[in-house]
Amino acid sequence: MKNIKTRRTIRKYTQQPIPDELLNQLLEDASRTQTMGNLQLYSVIVTRSEEMKARLAPLHFNQPMVTQAPVVLTVCADFRRTTDWCTSRDAMPGYDNLLSYQNAATDALLYTQTFCNLAEDAGLGICFLGTTVYMTQGITEVLRLPKLVVPVATLTVGWPAEEPALTDRLTLESFVHNETYQPYTEERINAFYAPKEALPENKAFVEANHKATLAQVFTDCRYTKADNEAMSASLMQTLVAQGFLSPADTILPVIQESRPEVLECDVVRFQNNREKWVAFVGLHEGKPYEIFTGLMDDDEGILLPKSVSKGCIVKHISDNGQKRYDFQFVNKRGYKTTVEGLSEKFNPEYWNYAKLISGVLRYRMPIDHVISLVSSLELDSDHINSWTTGVVRALKRYLPDAQPEEEA
Numbered sequence: 001m002k003n004i005k006t007r008r009t010i011r012k013y014t015q016q017p018i019p020d021e022l023l024n025q026l027l028e029d030a031s032r033t034q035t036m037g038n039l040q041l042y043s044v045i046v047t048r049s050e051e052m053k054a055r056l057a058p059l060h061f062n063q064p065m066v067t068q069a070p071v072v073l074t075v076c077a078d079f080r081r082t083t084d085w086c087t088s089r090d091a092m093p094g095y096d097n098l099l100s101y102q103n104a105a106t107d108a109l110l111y112t113q114t115f116c117n118l119a120e121d122a123g124l125g126i127c128f129l130g131t132t133v134y135m136t137q138g139i140t141e142v143l144r145l146p147k148l149v150v151p152v153a154t155l156t157v158g159w160p161a162e163e164p165a166l167t168d169r170l171t172l173e174s175f176v177h178n179e180t181y182q183p184y185t186e187e188r189i190n191a192f193y194a195p196k197e198a199l200p201e202n203k204a205f206v207e208a209n210h211k212a213t214l215a216q217v218f219t220d221c222r223y224t225k226a227d228n229e230a231m232s233a234s235l236m237q238t239l240v241a242q243g244f245l246s247p248a249d250t251i252l253p254v255i256q257e258s259r260p261e262v263l264e265c266d267v268v269r270f271q272n273n274r275e276k277w278v279a280f281v282g283l284h285e286g287k288p289y290e291i292f293t294g295l296m297d298d299d300e301g302i303l304l305p306k307s308v309s310k311g312c313i314v315k316h317i318s319d320n321g322q323k324r325y326d327f328q329f330v331n332k333r334g335y336k337t338t339v340e341g342l343s344e345k346f347n348p349e350y351w352n353y354a355k356l357i358s359g360v361l362r363y364r365m366p367i368d369h370v371i372s373l374v375s376s377l378e379l380d381s382d383h384i385n386s387w388t389t390g391v392v393r394a395l396k397r398y399l400p401d402a403q404p405e406e407e408a
């Protein structure tokens with residue numbers, strides 16, 4: 001590069017078009033970059049039309065560069081072409097796996113960076129859009145990417161209409177390790193990050209986001225755990241849909257299909273139409289596995305000391321195959337007490353809904369999805385609707401970030 005020391009991201013472009021010859025020259029020259037086995041496991045989709053830019057824009061969270069830049073490039077990890085070449089040459093391809101995706105993504109990113117260097121040398125301005133890997137499914141559809149092709153990088157390219165200030169960088173010693181990895185002590189972290197934290201623009205950033213530290217701006221606002229997890233799941237789905245992973249490769253939770261005889265259980269009390277109700281949430285490896293709910297009632301329902309918040313649910317199968325679930329707890333004086341036949345104590349209507357919910361829990365649908373499923377049930381009577389509210393409340397405590405809740 002002519003001058004790497006002054007390179008910066010450009011997000012505003014003039015109206016001047018990029019001639020085809022120049023763009024093609026850059027795209028061709030960038031292919032001199034190194035790739036695995038010299039297979040060039042990438043493809044580039046060139047977007048110039050307003051219509052296609054408008055379709056891509058929302059998939060990049062409407063960052064204005066997408067519609068403003070004369071050219072948008074989507075660089076894809078591509079094992080399709082190589083696979084087709086192999087099958088047409090009596091060769092058996094084996095590239096529908098995670099390693100092949102990683103190799104193709106590496107080739108695609110190396111190509112992308114080489115293109116950036118060449119384009120910036122030619123006086124063009126570039127912005128790399130990481131949003132590509134957040135919204136792979138939508139981009140795949142819009143660009144009609146076939147199997148074994150996944151978008152990994154987007155560049156907006158145009159003639160610069162701005163000259164933004166240079167951004168800071170961490171010092172050499174903060175990221176170079178001689179011979180072996182040097183742990184980051186608190187002292188070293190302080191030394192490496194203090195200059196960044198002291199920059200007026202970063203101080204303003206902290207203030208504008210009402211945060212105490214710059215790191216919190218990243219964790220709480222820009223790149224949050226919840227977003228990362230949701231987008232990881234979506235990326236995983238794309239890798240399955242595009243044939244780089246099979247559903248069996250995805251890390252699915254271990255499902256316990258046959259119910260263990262004894263399950264630990266939480267007792268959650270809630271109001272249902274001014275009546276006192278109780279939910280017994282059977283747990284497997286700390287995750288909700290089944291739910292029983294019923295009226296707390298002296299005559300017909302369940303009578304439990306107030307202090308009982310935990311116990312276990314024991315499943316019995318009688319000789320004639322009839323199932324029964326008992327709740328067992330240890331009372332304050334240390335005596336084991338059993339409430340027999342949980343299911344018999346419940347109104348069959350609730351019991352049936354609870355059975356369905358238990359089925360969903362057992363197959364480990366993420367708890368937030370179970371909650372929205374239960375909340376969206378449209379049922380006839382007020383009674384059952386307020387029951388679903390109680391069930392939702394009982395389940396909310398198992399959300400990954402749930403705060404402990406006061407019981408009703």
Ligand SMILES: Cc1cc2nc3c(=O)[nH]c(=O)nc-3n(C[C@H](O)[C@H](O)[C@H](O)COP(=O)(O)O)c2cc1C
Nearest residue numbers: 007008009010011063127128129130131166167168
């Ligand atoms: C993986 C990656 C994702 C990025 N995503 C975006 C983006 O979505 N929007 C944007 O404006 N800039 C994006 N950038 C550009 C960075 O914000 C920029 O490189 C960084 O702030 C340093 O600034 P500089 O390139 O001007 O030195 C991305 C860069 C990389 C490497």
